[in-house]
Amino acid sequence: MSPRMPRARRARLPLFTAGAASLALLATACGGSGGGSSAAPKDFSYLSVTENTTVKTALGTLSKGACKAANDALPLKVETVPQASLDQKLQLLAGQNALPVQFAAGNAPALTQQLAKSGKVADLEKELKDLGVYLQLEPAAVSTIKALYGGKLEVLPYEYNIEGIFYNKKLFQDNGLTVPGTWAELESAAAKLEAKGIQPFSASGQQGWPLTRMISGYLYRSLGPYALQDVADGKAKLTDPEYVKAAEEIAALGEKGYFGKGVGSIDYDTAMNQFLTGKAAMFYMGSWALANIADDKQNKVGAENVGFMPFPAVSGGKGAIDQYPSNVGLGITLGAGSFDDRTGDWVSCIAKNYGTTALKDHGSISGFKVNTEVKDANAVTTQVRDTISTSKQNVLWFEALFSTKATTVSQTNAASLVAGSMSPQQFMRTVQDALAAR
Amino acid sequence: MHRVLGDRRAIAILLGPALLVYSLIMLIPMVWSLGYSFTEGNSIDGFTGNGVANFTRLLDDPAVRDSLWFTLKYAVVVTVGQVVAGYLLALLYVFFLRRASALIRTLVFFPVVLPTVAVGLLFQKLFQVAPQTGPVNALLNAVGIDSVDFFGSAGSAFWVLVGMDIWRSMGFYAVLLFAGLVDIPDEVLESARLDGATGLRLVRHIVLPLSLPVLMSSLIFSVNGTLKVFDSIVALTNGGPGNGTTPLTLYMFQTSFTYSEYGYGSTIALLLTVVCLLVSLVVYRVSRRDLTEG
Numbered sequence: 001m002s003p004r005m006p007r008a009r010r011a012r013l014p015l016f017t018a019g020a021a022s023l024a025l026l027a028t029a030c031g032g033s034g035g036g037s038s039a040a041p042k043d044f045s046y047l048s049v050t051e052n053t054t055v056k057t058a059l060g061t062l063s064k065g066a067c068k069a070a071n072d073a074l075p076l077k078v079e080t081v082p083q084a085s086l087d088q089k090l091q092l093l094a095g096q097n098a099l100p101v102q103f104a105a106g107n108a109p110a111l112t113q114q115l116a117k118s119g120k121v122a123d124l125e126k127e128l129k130d131l132g133v134y135l136q137l138e139p140a141a142v143s144t145i146k147a148l149y150g151g152k153l154e155v156l157p158y159e160y161n162i163e164g165i166f167y168n169k170k171l172f173q174d175n176g177l178t179v180p181g182t183w184a185e186l187e188s189a190a191a192k193l194e195a196k197g198i199q200p201f202s203a204s205g206q207q208g209w210p211l212t213r214m215i216s217g218y219l220y221r222s223l224g225p226y227a228l229q230d231v232a233d234g235k236a237k238l239t240d241p242e243y244v245k246a247a248e249e250i251a252a253l254g255e256k257g258y259f260g261k262g263v264g265s266i267d268y269d270t271a272m273n274q275f276l277t278g279k280a281a282m283f284y285m286g287s288w289a290l291a292n293i294a295d296d297k298q299n300k301v302g303a304e305n306v307g308f309m310p311f312p313a314v315s316g317g318k319g320a321i322d323q324y325p326s327n328v329g330l331g332i333t334l335g336a337g338s339f340d341d342r343t344g345d346w347v348s349c350i351a352k353n354y355g356t357t358a359l360k361d362h363g364s365i366s367g368f369k370v371n372t373e374v375k376d377a378n379a380v381t382t383q384v385r386d387t388i389s390t391s392k393q394n395v396l397w398f399e400a401l402f403s404t405k406a407t408t409v410s411q412t413n414a415a416s417l418v419a420g421s422m423s424p425q426q427f428m429r430t431v432q433d434a435l436a437a438r
Numbered sequence: 439m440h441r442v443l444g445d446r447r448a449i450a451i452l453l454g455p456a457l458l459v460y461s462l463i464m465l466i467p468m469v470w471s472l473g474y475s476f477t478e479g480n481s482i483d484g485f486t487g488n489g490v491a492n493f494t495r496l497l498d499d500p501a502v503r504d505s506l507w508f509t510l511k512y513a514v515v516v517t518v519g520q521v522v523a524g525y526l527l528a529l530l531y532v533f534f535l536r537r538a539s540a541l542i543r544t545l546v547f548f549p550v551v552l553p554t555v556a557v558g559l560l561f562q563k564l565f566q567v568a569p570q571t572g573p574v575n576a577l578l579n580a581v582g583i584d585s586v587d588f589f590g591s592a593g594s595a596f597w598v599l600v601g602m603d604i605w606r607s608m609g610f611y612a613v614l615l616f617a618g619l620v621d622i623p624d625e626v627l628e629s630a631r632l633d634g635a636t637g638l639r640l641v642r643h644i645v646l647p648l649s650l651p652v653l654m655s656s657l658i659f660s661v662n663g664t665l666k667v668f669d670s671i672v673a674l675t676n677g678g679p680g681n682g683t684t685p686l687t688l689y690m691f692q693t694s695f696t697y698s699e700y701g702y703g704s705t706i707a708l709l710l711t712v713v714c715l716l717v718s719l720v721v722y723r724v725s726r727r728d729l730t731e732g
Binding site for chain 2: 084087088091092094095096111114115117118120260261262263264265266270273274403404405408409412413415416419421422430433
């Protein structure tokens with residue numbers, strides 16, 4: 001045994017060192033290199049959220065049609081994650097310098113700005129101007145983006161949405177209801193519907209934001225268009241009585257059962273489905289829902305039976321009924337490191353053709369110019385497009401200026417607020433505390 | 439052989455690779471994470487030191503208090519539930535079903551091998567109230583009770599969670615404790631019976647003391663598992679409603695990866711480590727004393 005030992009050790013030592021060295025290599029590889037990354041992308045990879053189907057299908061349409069050349073050079077590859085896991089995924093990918101070519105840039109503008117600050121996001125204004133397609137963006141969409149992202153064009157307006165309440169015209173007519181212009185009228189309409197056994201509102205408590213949007217809707221009507229800017233600037237607190245009032249009003253709707261049973265377990269698709277199958281009379285949603293409304297497979301009540309109304313006025317309030325909450329949907333942006341000529345080809349093709357394709361094939365309104373005349377799919381689309389082109393002042397939404405944490409806290413507690421397990425004061429204090437942290 | 443094991447270099451070679459891998463994937467990340475506790479920032483912004491700010495924040499943070507309380511409450515209730523249910527099942531196997539217990543054992547063990555996410559979805563559907571009325575609520579309606587929104591309040595969501603985790607794991611503890619009970623010599627039971635000990639008295643004075651060691655190991659298993667609970671909660675309630683069912687592990691995960699505060703997340707992880715350490719110490723101390731007595 002003993003004479004053989006040294007030889008065995010000699011043989012194993014290099015192996016051992018090699019193992020250790022490769023492990024060390026692995027460990028350093030995980031650390032990433034810090035700066036820009038992945039020079040030439042292999043495909044036009046696009047990371048999106050599962051809930052958003054419009055952009056990825058419209059891009060798919062483009063890749064087979066107008067953008068076929070760009071797609072042949074750099075094939076489109078779509079990957080989706082659930083919206084709730086998007087922020088985590090982005091953090092990890094950004095940390096490893098592995099962001100895709102194009103990606104949904106986080107649920108809150110705060111994360112997008114963080115990514116932009118650390119140089120992960122392409123300077124879109126410069127890139128689009130270099131490509132000569134900057135003027136393909138609607139000015140209204142550009143100004144909304146700049147209001148959200150600290151004056152910079154950090155995302156592309158794949159959607160341009162206004163929000164309001166979609167309602168079932170037939171249910172309204174059958175029950176002798178007119179479109180409510182004030183909050184009090186909305187409440188009495190809801191009471192009448194509830195009395196008839198029709199669920200007045202459908203809303204996804206699992207997502208939370210459809211509920212908090214109603215709080216901000218009330219705030220913008222009662223306190224005026226700067227209500228939430230004041231909170232962001234520290235001039236007001238969500239715990240101030242006039243802010244708590246808005247949460248009280250929405251909680252009251254929940255207390256009366258207007259959102260139906262188990263609102264906390266209703267997911268986005270179920271809420272949409274409840275409205276489109278005529279089980280609920282009203283649905284607070286953005287104009288992106290036009291794509292679902294135009295789809296006969298989903299919409300069982302018929303597009304002609306769907307109407308759109310602005311969030312009603314609050315009597316004595318400082319806001320006006322024609323100030324619509326607007327947004328560009330889920331912010332979608334492009335990585336800085338992977339923006340090469342072939343990516344540029346894709347982007348200029350998208351800028352020139354996306355507006356038309358989205359509207360024509362998917363009934364969805366984007367912030368890109370519509371370069372070919374498109375006949376609207378239905379009356380409600382025309383109504384929304386007219387509203388967009390005539391609206392003078394837009395407002396943001398409840399969490400638009402919040403940190404990621406406050407956004408999560410607000411959206412995860414919204415269901416408790418309308419289910420009554422959390423008081424309006426408690427809700428506003430919890431969100432305010434999350435805002436104040438750090 | 440003795441000469442080989444007596445040789446320091448031989449020991450180094452034999453232990454080295456395992457130690458290296460252990461250090462690389464366990465010790466270094468642990469120390470690293472401890473280091474992060476003194477920083478703020480994230481993988482996008484980079485990290486900057488901020489002294490003990492995270493620790494003072496930890497003491498003031500009501501969300502930490504809530505989730506620590508939830509973790510402890512959950513660990514105690516589920517541990518007791520798992521071990522008691524498992525023990526009762528084991529007694530059932532040994533003293534009532536005897537040789538015929540194989541089928542029942544398999545059926546009760548079945549949930550253990552199901553993926554947690556599947557079990558989570560199953561219970562979501564069982565207890566749901568909308569869009570369709572779930573079986574449990576349908577049952578309540580059938581006996582004239584109104585539907586309950588089980589996931590609408592933290593209190594009821596907690597009990598659904600407890601029920602699910604006990605159902606999911608009692609089969610495992612039943613098998614573990616069954617092994618302990620089978621080990622009790624038949625002669626001891628026989629003579630106890632001859633002395634007139636039956637039913638509860640037999641269990642209390644003979645079976646329980648003789649199966650104490652295996653009962654203690656089940657307890658340690660269970661406490662360690664339940665303190666670190668994560669997947670079943672994410673699958674069933676995702677910490678909701680609000681943060682009503684958020685344990686420390688989930689709060690740590692959210693803080694680090696959703697709110698991108700890696701430093702503060704590491705501080706919460708440290709708190710969890712300390713809690714686990716304390717509980718383990720207590721359990722070991724108690725179990726050692728009992729073992730020497732038994």
